Every structure is written in C-alpha cells, then in structure tokens.
Amino acid sequence: MPSVLEPITIPKRTVKKEISSKDQFAPTYYVICWNDPVNLMVFVTHVFMKLFGWDRQKAEKHMMEVHEKGKSVLVREGAEKAEFYVHQLQNYKLQATMEPAE
Amino acid sequence: MRLVRQNKIGWQYHLNHREGDCLRSLLSQFPVTASVQAKISKTDADPKTVERENLLNESLAEHRKELKKKAMNLLAPGKFKRGEKGFVLTLSLEEREILLQILNDIRIGCWHVLGEPEELEPETPPQTEKELVYYNLMNLAGYFEVAFLNTYTGDLQRGHD
Numbered sequence: 001m002p003s004v005l006e007p008i009t010i011p012k013r014t015v016k017k018e019i020s021s022k023d024q025f026a027p028t029y030y031v032i033c034w035n036d037p038v039n040l041m042v043f044v045t046h047v048f049m050k051l052f053g054w055d056r057q058k059a060e061k062h063m064m065e066v067h068e069k070g071k072s073v074l075v076r077e078g079a080e081k082a083e084f085y086v087h088q089l090q091n092y093k094l095q096a097t098m099e100p101a102e
Numbered sequence: 103m104r105l106v107r108q109n110k111i112g113w114q115y116h117l118n119h120r121e122g123d124c125l126r127s128l129l130s131q132f133p134v135t136a137s138v139q140a141k142i143s144k145t146d147a148d149p150k151t152v153e154r155e156n157l158l159n160e161s162l163a164e165h166r167k168e169l170k171k172k173a174m175n176l177l178a179p180g181k182f183k184r185g186e187k188g189f190v191l192t193l194s195l196e197e198r199e200i201l202l203q204i205l206n207d208i209r210i211g212c213w214h215v216l217g218e219p220e221e222l223e224p225e226t227p228p229q230t231e232k233e234l235v236y237y238n239l240m241n242l243a244g245y246f247e248v249a250f251l252n253t254y255t256g257d258l259q260r261g262h263d
Contacts, residue, residue, distance in 0.1 A: 029146075037220050038213040040244055042251045043206060050199070083142070083154060090140050090158065091165050092203055093210040097143045098154075 029082035029098040033062070035070045036095050047092045048074070051085065076101055103249045112194040115250075122182055122189030124242055132173045132204050133166060134239060135211030169207065172200045202250060205243040212240035 033044070041063055048059035052074065065072035074096075075085060082098040089096035103121050107114035117125065128134075140162055142155045175181075176197065183190045193201065213219070215236050228234040 036218075037222060038210060038218075038240075039206070040247055040251075043202070043247050046202070046251055079150075083158075086142055087158060087161050090162060093206045097141060099143055099145050100148070 026078055028076050028078055028101040030073045030101050031075045031077065031082050031085045031089070032071050032073055032097055032099055033066050033089065034095040034097070035066050039094060041067060043092075044094060047089065047094055051088050051092075103246075106190070112192060113198060115191045115193070116188060117182075117191060118188040122184070122191070125191075125246060126177060126182060128208060128239070128243060128246070129173045129177050129204065132170060132208065133211065134208050135215050137163060137166065138211070138214050166207070169200065169204055172197075173204050176201065198250065202247060205247045205250075209240050209243040209247070212236040212243070216240070 033048075044063045044066065045056065045059045048054055048062055049056060052059075054062075062072045062074060075082075077085065079098075086096050086098050103115060103117045105113060106116045137159075140155070140158055142158045143151050181191065183192075213222075216233065222240070224237075228237050
C-alpha cells in the first residue's frame with residue numbers, strides 16, 4: 001500500500017538583485033561649470049544644449065546659475081563619464097571641473 | 103552678416119566684404135595665443151587627479167591641433183565664395199561647431215593674455231599696441247560668435263530653402 005506522502009513545501013526562491021560592488025562603491029563626481037567674465041551667455045547656453053542635449057530652457061537655467069551664483073552643477077556621473085564631460089566642456093573653453101560628490 | 107539659407111546639409115551665410123576678410127583673417131591666425139594649463143578639479147585630492155589633469159591637457163593640445171587643421175579647411179578655395187556684395191559662406195553642422203570653438207579659443211586666449219580682466223571694456227584705453235590688438239581680437243571673435251549663434255533663434259534674417 002502506498003504510503004501517503006506529506007506535501008513537501010518548496011521554499012520560495014528569493015532572487016536577490018545583484019548589486020555589483022563596483023557600482024555600489026564607485027565614487028561619483030559633480031561636473032561643475034564655473035563663472036568667468038568672458039564666455040558669452042549665448043555661447044554657454046549653446047554648449048550646454050549641444051553637449052547634454054538639453055532644451056533651451058534647461059540650458060539657460062544652468063547658464064544663469066553659473067552667471068548669478070558663480071557655478072552650476074551640471075551632472076553627477078562616475079569618474080569616466082565626468083572626465084569625458086569636462087574634456088568636452090573645456091574643448092569649448094568653458095571653465096569646467098569634476099569634484100567628488102561625497 | 104545674415105543667414106540666407108538653411109537646409110539639412112547646412113547653413114549659408116552672407117558676410118559683407120569687411121566681415122568676410124576679418125573672419126578669414128581670424129581663421130588664418132589661429133591659434134592666436136599659447137595654450138593655458140587647464141585644471142580638472144579644484145578640490146579633489148585623489149592621486150588620480152594629477153594623471154587626469156595631464157590627460158586633459160594632452161587631449162586639449164591634440165584638439166587644438168585638429169582645430170588648426172580644420173581652420174585651414176575652412177579657408178580652402180570655394181568655402182568663402184566672393185561675390186560683388188561680399189562673401190557667401192556655406193557650413194555643415196560640424197563645421198559650424200568647429201568655427202564656434204575656434205572663435206571662442208581666440209576670445210578666451212586673448213582674455214588670458216590680457217591678464218584675465220573682470221571688466222572687458224576697460225575704463226582707460228589699452229596702454230600698449232599689444233593690448234589693443236588682443237582687445238580687438240577678443241571683441242571680434244565675440245562679434246562672430248554672437249552672429250553665428252543668433253541664427254539659432256532666428257534673430258538674423260532667414261532665407262528660404
């Protein structure tokens with residue numbers, strides 16, 4: 001006579017989202033554009049639109065921030081991308097740097 | 103200076119004789135000033151910063167060499183077509199960006215040579231001929247930047263395609 005087996009409960013498999021330690025701990029940087037008296041406002045707006053694909057309104061907002069507050073944080077990125085943006089901005093002769101986000 | 107035609111291929115500008123001659127002169131003199139050492143960070147004490155800064159300066163120097171070549175391309179025969187009333191300059195999107203970078207390099211370079219003044223219109227006239235030359239070049243480059251950029255917002259007369 002077949003014995004009655006007790007139902008086996010299979011533990012629910014939990015899938016943990018893997019977070020790579022590289023992503024978790026990699027430092028991030030603010031790409032900052034600093035004010036100077038020589039770069040023309042219309043030029044700065046144009047560069048922001050060109051490099052970041054922003055619309056005119058957003059580009060002008062950041063340009064005015066640079067003009068009025070002395071600097072504007074443009075993006076927060078990992079080292080490689082932040083470095084890329086600084087190179088691009090400086091190719092246009094804007095005063096841009098990358099600063100640790102912590 | 104005005105935009106006379108715009109289509110998918112590019113832009114066509116009309117410049118009077120004086121504007122055409124000035125722009126060609128600016129392009130032929132590029133680079134007007136020596137390179138200035140660029141900073142990549144104001145606060146980062148990371149040892150990698152020095153390496154990054156060196157890389158940045160190498161990259162900027164290389165980019166400037168490329169700009170010089172492209173400035174020469176913009177002066178190639180046929181680019182500025184001389185007519186009775188001035189010049190017709192045809193630019194692709196890429197060429198216009200190059201031109202803007204060249205003009206701003208000249209403008210910023212002159213500003214550095216002038217000692218990075220806060221006031222771009224000095225109360226007293228420039229004291230030396232050298233100063234006068236750099237002030238004029240800085241203003242001329244700025245004039246063309248504004249002229250080319252104003253066409254984005256349709257501030258200049260626009261023709262038909």
